[in-house]
Amino acid sequence: MKNIGFLSFGHWSPSPHSETRSAADFLHQSIDLAVAAEELGVDGAYFRVHHFARQAGSPFPLLAAIGARTSKIEIGTGVIDMRYENPLYMVEDAGAADLISRGRLQLGVSRGSPEQVIDGWRYFGYAPAEGETDADMARDRVEVFLKLLEGEGFAKPNPRPMFANPPGLLRLEPHSEGLRDRIWWGSGSNATAVWAAKLGMNLQSSTLKDDETGEPLHVQQRKQIEAYREAWKEAGHEREPRVSVSRSVFALTNDLDRAYFGGDRNSRDQIGMIDENTRAIFGRSYAAEPDELVRELKEDEAVQAADTLLLTVPNQLGVDYNAHVLESILTHVAPELGWR
Numbered sequence: 001m002k003n004i005g006f007l008s009f010g011h012w013s014p015s016p017h018s019e020t021r022s023a024a025d026f027l028h029q030s031i032d033l034a035v036a037a038e039e040l041g042v043d044g045a046y047f048r049v050h051h052f053a054r055q056a057g058s059p060f061p062l063l064a065a066i067g068a069r070t071s072k073i074e075i076g077t078g079v080i081d082m083r084y085e086n087p088l089y090m091v092e093d094a095g096a097a098d099l100i101s102r103g104r105l106q107l108g109v110s111r112g113s114p115e116q117v118i119d120g121w122r123y124f125g126y127a128p129a130e131g132e133t134d135a136d137m138a139r140d141r142v143e144v145f146l147k148l149l150e151g152e153g154f155a156k157p158n159p160r161p162m163f164a165n166p167p168g169l170l171r172l173e174p175h176s177e178g179l180r181d182r183i184w185w186g187s188g189s190n191a192t193a194v195w196a197a198k199l200g201m202n203l204q205s206s207t208l209k210d211d212e213t214g215e216p217l218h219v220q221q222r223k224q225i226e227a228y229r230e231a232w233k234e235a236g237h238e239r240e241p242r243v244s245v246s247r248s249v250f251a252l253t254n255d256l257d258r259a260y261f262g263g264d265r266n267s268r269d270q271i272g273m274i275d276e277n278t279r280a281i282f283g284r285s286y287a288a289e290p291d292e293l294v295r296e297l298k299e300d301e302a303v304q305a306a307d308t309l310l311l312t313v314p315n316q317l318g319v320d321y322n323a324h325v326l327e328s329i330l331t332h333v334a335p336e337l338g339w340r
Helices: 021-039 060-071 087-100 120-124 134-149 190-197 217-235 257-262 290-298 303-304 319-333
Strands: 003-008 044-047 076-077 106-110 183-187 202-205 208-210 245-253 270-273 279-282 286-287 308-313
Touching: 003 021, 003 076, 003 245, 003 319, 021 044, 021 060, 021 319, 044 060, 044 106, 044 308, 060 076, 060 087, 060 257, 087 106, 087 134, 106 134, 106 202, 134 183, 134 190, 183 190, 190 202, 190 217, 202 217, 208 217, 217 245, 217 279, 217 303, 245 257, 245 290, 245 303, 257 286, 286 290, 290 308, 290 319, 308 319
Parallel strands: 003 044, 003 308, 044 076, 076 106, 106 183, 183 202, 202 245, 245 286, 245 308
Antiparallel strands: 208 279, 270 279
């Protein structure tokens, strides 16, 4: 069995070819897709977060709205860029959204990817401390966030408060029990995967990773997952960790599928530079008839190693078509792989 979720990049565009032409379209369609996905038996609804772009910025209103409209599906992010976040305020937002969904939040956090603007977090009033990088700043905030999610009091109460306080130091509210165990780190390298394991975070590995060995993405990810699980074991955590990988997978079952994605049949991994110093490998798409998809996914070592598969969806093609994409995988591919 494998958890299968969708991952939406949340694009919108005024283009006449887009079914998602405004931010309002994106938000309402995302809620509708999550509802449809739950009805189909999809396990998770996840969303990318990018600032200064026509995509989701602050994810918590959307996550809370989906939580209020659904009852079973996991609701998450992949990922929240911690360079932009106040971890204390984020604890309050996350706690509220998790309580609305009755404990279904699965928050992916990370340093984030290259952004639309230069050092965009500076516009939010943040900057690394002297001697730190922006990546250091993000990881420091994650550690603060995780500590606060434990729910221990840390703030000295006012001796003359407006409302009566419980005894002792005060914590941030609302507190959601168990959310600390449902935080994921979006890792682009083996080293940060090991770091995440030591801190007790679940692992998200996407279709983009530092090219550390020159091997195909799925092989590098499989080795990353193995390093993560070994570090988790060495850390002595009591629970079992979760691991997700993201893939673009399209079952070609009708003429519309073939028109949209038939050109991706021979897709291959690509190599590129995501900044001046980082060589990265970008994962291929999978697009084929269901029986061929089954064969190809069996050979994807990272997909086989992970317990959760996040299917990237072309959200600008509309709710109905994306529900069809998900249903095709659940109906024609997942059972043949033993995932359903």
